[in-house]
Amino acid sequence: QKEVEQDPGPLSVPEGAIVSLNCTYSNSAFQYFMWYRQYSRKGPELLMYTYSSGNKEDGRFTAQVDKSSKYISLFIRDSQPSDSATYLCAMIYGAGNMLTFGGGTRLMVKP
Amino acid sequence: DSGVTQTPKHLITATGQRVTLRCSPRSGDLSVYWYQQSLDQGLQFLIQYYNGEERAKGNILERFSAQQFPDLHSELNLSSLELGDSALYFCASSGGGRSEQYFGPGTRLTVT
Numbered sequence: 001q002k003e004v005e006q007d008p009g010p011l012s013v014p015e016g017a018i019v020s021l022n023c024t025y026s027n028s029a030f031q032y033f034m035w036y037r038q039y040s041r042k043g044p045e046l047l048m049y050t051y052s053s054g055n056k057e058d059g060r061f062t063a064q065v066d067k068s069s070k071y072i073s074l075f076i077r078d079s080q081p082s083d084s085a086t087y088l089c090a091m092i093y094g095a096g097n098m099l100t101f102g103g104g105t106r107l108m109v110k111p
Numbered sequence: 112d113s114g115v116t117q118t119p120k121h122l123i124t125a126t127g128q129r130v131t132l133r134c135s136p137r138s139g140d141l142s143v144y145w146y147q148q149s150l151d152q153g154l155q156f157l158i159q160y161y162n163g164e165e166r167a168k169g170n171i172l173e174r175f176s177a178q179q180f181p182d183l184h185s186e187l188n189l190s191s192l193e194l195g196d197s198a199l200y201f202c203a204s205s206g207g208g209r210s211e212q213y214f215g216p217g218t219r220l221t222v223t
Contacts, residue, residue, distance in 0.1 A: 104154075
């Protein structure tokens with residue numbers, strides 16, 4: 001079993017929809033949680049970064065962490081075709097450590 | 112633009128050959144991480160350097176090695192290349208005691 005599980009998709013939604021992307025993890029030692037967006041096998045781009053349970057909002061993006069359930073989510077409001085990409089969740093024990101990634105979810109937003 | 116640069120963008124080489132991938136971290140970042148992304152394995156951590164010293168190793172093959180130089184740029188050396196080494200290789204950097212890692216654009220390696 002992988003340390004971080006993520007539904008690979010693809011997830012197809014119409015433009016303007018609310019998108020929910022999720023990851024579960026098994027190791028409670030993970031303390032910091034990140035979401036990356038990756039276009040067409042380009043370099044992963046850091047979208048959101050959280051370290052505590054609860055919600056963090058940045059524009060159309062909301063990251064949610066539930067450490068008790070070992071479950072994290074990324075919500076995208078008013079999705080746009082330009083949001084079409086692969087979204088990767090990543091976790092880390094602490095600063096200066098390696099990232100452990102989920103397998104990524106491919107999102108397609110149709111006009 | 113993350114501020115992390117990688118060269119070359121694309122490498123095509125034959126089995127058995129050796130290649131060197133180069134990474135320059137964001138200004139001020141002391142940590143450099145190398146990751147491999149293949150279709151079947153996803154993003155996997157290879158090795159980390161901090162201010163010139165090896166800090167951590169992941170699932171890095173013995174045929175692979177890395178180093179970080181005094182100017183903080185890093186090189187990943189891949190030798191005796193096999194078809195299965197074809198992948199995207201990313202480097203990331205972090206600094207200031209923070210956990211966030213910023214990725215470069217990657218090097219696409221094709222072994223024929």
